[in-house]
Amino acid sequence: MNELSPVLVHHIVNTLGWRSLRPLQQEAVAPVMAGSDALLLAPTAGGKTEAAVFPLLSAMERGRWSGLSVLYVCPLKALLNNLLPRLEGYCGWVGRRVALWHGDVTSARRRAMLRDPPDVLLTTPESLEAMLVSVNVDHTRLFAGLRAVVVDEVHAFAGDDRGWHLLAVLERLSRVAGRPIQRVGLSATVGNPGELLEWLQGSGRGSRPAAVVAPALTASAASPPGEIELDYVGSVANAATIIAALHRGEKRLVFCDSRQLVEELGAALRARGVTTFLSHASLAVDERRRAEEAFASGRDCVIVSTSTLELGIDVGDLDRVIQINAPGTVAAFLQRLGRTGRRPGSARNCLFLALDLDSLVSAAALLLLWSRGHVEPVTAPPEPRHIVAQQVLGLSLQDHKIGSGLWGDAWNGLAPFDRSAAPIVAHLLEEGFLERDGEFLFVGPAAEARFGRRHFMDMTAVFTAPPEFTVLYGRQEIGRTDPMLLTEKLDGPRVLLLAGRNWKVTWIDWKRRRCFVEPSDLRGRARWFSPALTGASFDFTRACREVLLGADPPVALTRRAVTHLAEARENAPATVHPGGTVIRRDGTDTRWWTWAGFRANAVLAATLGGLTDEVQRVDDTWVRLRSDLTPQLWRSGTADAADRLTLPDVDERALRGLKFSEALPRRLAIGALAARLSDLTGAGQVLREPVRIDIDQ
Incomplete structure (x- = not known):
């Protein structure tokens, strides 16, 4: 700690009561204080914030930086709100100030910041863009002293268009400041840390010093894997019954893969007398904050959440993590697993509860990949x-x-x-x-x-928010709901399920998109529009195939899980074979069971146009072929296919989900979407594998 500011060291030892820094924090001091770009990797709650902030505050003191010197960028406003009190304390130790700027901050507070800027500003990429384009912000004056930016949860940015937006805004800020801006990324485990750091450097890659700091990952790889269990429950009601019965007296965080499932499970748990809180993006900010604060201070309770609590929001010391079905990636699972095992003597743990056979196979596949040390690389979307x-x-x-x-x-x-x-x-x-x-x-x-x-x-935002109606009980905002629930025909009263409670709709203000409700004893419904996803990856889908061929993950499997995995395998021989992929005809329906993932299958369907069904559909596991396919047609049609791979066709309606596509030449917009729907590597690998053809002549 000797390199840090003496005042900071005094408070680390005496105020925080730390005898020493964690390995990540210690190893980050030298490169960050030297001005190097850096990627700091550690599991959830691994001390990444301090690893970045302590050396930057020390550099601020040593270099006598003045004005707004450091930006701290997060993907979620809730994360910024959660970080503010902690960073106020750290900055206050050395006589510096920190402030918050995002969409919920009042105009009066923003004007005060513009008159007297803080030393550290917590914000989002969208707010930075808004500052740069606003006629009310003298951005040349505000950002003149900018020296460094901390990008928290950088992997969450890099994997979608918000990452490209962030990089572009940082380049514009460096022009305004008149100097390169040091970039420090904070991330959980990723499969390609060196590439992620190069991406974060933007135009400075190759010309600026850079360092990946990740000592905690080596230590965690050598530590026990924790208590991981996979169970099959078959329904939301059964999941609620098990959660209500298990681990009473403990604090449990339950992850679901949709807002609808969060609502349904939350209502089922409350019906069983469990103290339950909910968190998802369509709940009102105050509703989420109240739930998270109550959960953080409670003990015998459950909070049910989408991925909103996967990132670093502090909800206190957890006892258990429960996963309904499976997250989409190993990286997401590692984030959630890292929520537990923080107390001395406690172990990381996660209980998977599968609601159906497909989800059981997916969970087993994800755990199989995790057991092999697989973590998905984070790659920026092509053609932005x-x-x-x-x-x-x-x-x-x-x-x-x-x-x-x-x-x-x-x-x-x-x-x-x-x-x-x-x-x-x-x-x-x-x-x-x-x-x-x-x-x-x-x-x-x-x-x-x-x-x-x-x-x-x-x-200022590069993502398209779906249209939703604000739900109000008197003046209290409960959250937002999909307009489809307000327009579909039904007999009787219209009842919504939101925040885990039932609400009868009393009046709808269509012009202002507001829906007024009152509590109800009737059973409500929850539903939200979800944009079309691009399906599972090649590696994940191949792991599902391995599970169906008999591979078990090295975790605890309940008797129900073993029984239902056996059932899934009994139904699988027509679609999986250890000797290669399978083409099978059932009546007039001919399918090639590639198990290659959606993007690879989309490429295969486009490449093999003469062999595929005219009304083509693909999913993660198969491509539909023409009904009169013969082995001879197959061999001649695929002889050189691996050398002439074709990008998939794009439905014109899909362009609506690509914000600003109307500002592009049509060919570029379609080309961007086609590139994002493609896995050329996976498609080429499948075409080079043996194929078993099971069709009648």
Whole structure:
């Protein structure tokens, strides 16, 4: 700790009562204080925040940084709210101030920050974009002293378009500040930490010093795996019964894969007399906060959550984690598992409760991958051309007008925001999103009509939020619901299930998207629209195939789990074979059981157009083939297929889910979606494997 500020060390020892730093925190001091870009890896609650903040506060003191010097960026507002009290304490020790800026912060508080900026600002990428484009923010003055940014849960950003948005905004901020900005990423376990750090560096990769710091991962790999158990329960009601009966007197966190399941399980637990709290994205902020605070201070209780509590929000000292069905990735499981085993003498634990056979196989497959040390690599979505369009429009708002020959410099040469985006700029001009005045470009009428509402706030977020109605009981906001529940025909009263309680709809304000309710004893319904997903990965689907062929994960399996896995395997011989993939005909339905994942199957369907069914459908496990397929047709049609792989066709309706796609040339928008729906590597591997053809001639 000698390198840190003496005042900081004094408080670490005397206020926190720490005799020493954790290995991650100690090893992070030198590279972070030296100004290197860094990726700090540790399991949940591994001390990553302190590993970044302590050396940055020390560098702030040593370098006499003034004004807003450090940004702390999180993917969730709830995470920022949770971090604020802790960082206020750390900054206060050395006479520095921290503040919060996101969509829920009042205008008066923001104006006060602009008059007297803090030293550290907690915020989101969307709020940074809003600051850069706002006419009320002098961003040149505000960010003049910016030196470093901490990106918490960086893996959550890097895996989707918010990551590209964040990188582009950081490049613009470095131009405003007039210097490179040190980047420190905090992450749980990922399969490709070196690549993730290079991605985070943006235009500085290869030219700036960088370090991956991950001592805790080596230690955790050598530690006991914990208490992992897989059970089959068959229904939500049975899951609630088991949760109510097991581990009474303990604090239990239950993860579900949908908001609807959270609501249904929460209501079932309350009906069994269990003190239950709920957390998901469609609950009101105050409702979630009350639930999380009550859960954090309680003991004999359960909180049921979607992935919102997978990240680093503090809900106190947990006894148990329970997983309904299976998360989509090993990385998500590791995040959830890391919620437990924090007390001395306690072990990490997770109980899986599968609601059906498919979920049982998926859970077993995920645990099989986990037992082998597999963790998915985090990769940025390819072809973020729609984010390029958004950024060019954002830059034109930020600077009011941009040089027609100089706009490409704003992102310091970071592809694809560099001069290679010229066709996108040309399209923006052609369609009226931009206008030209001599050598300058500025926002045009099409952009104002499409994105200009609420001072262009719709342009600061790169994700599309589904339309939802706010549900109100008097003046109290309960949460939000899908409009489909308010429009479908039914007999009798309309009753919603929200926040684990039943609410009868009394009035709907269609214009303002508000729904007024009162408590009800009738049984309500919960449902939300979910955007189309791109299915399971190649590795995950192949692990499911292994489970059906007899592989068991090295965890505790209940008698019910063993019995129902045997049932799944008895039904599987027609679709899996140890000697290769299977083509099987059932009546006129001919399917190729590839077990390759959705993206690889989409490529296979496009590549084998002459062999596939005209009305093509694919899923994670199979591709439908033409009903008159013969072995001869198959061999001739696939002879060179691995060398001519084709990107899948894209449904025009899918473009609606790609925000800013209307600001792109149609071919680029379709190309971006096609690239994101593809797994060329997986498709090529499947085409090179043996195939067993089980069809009648």
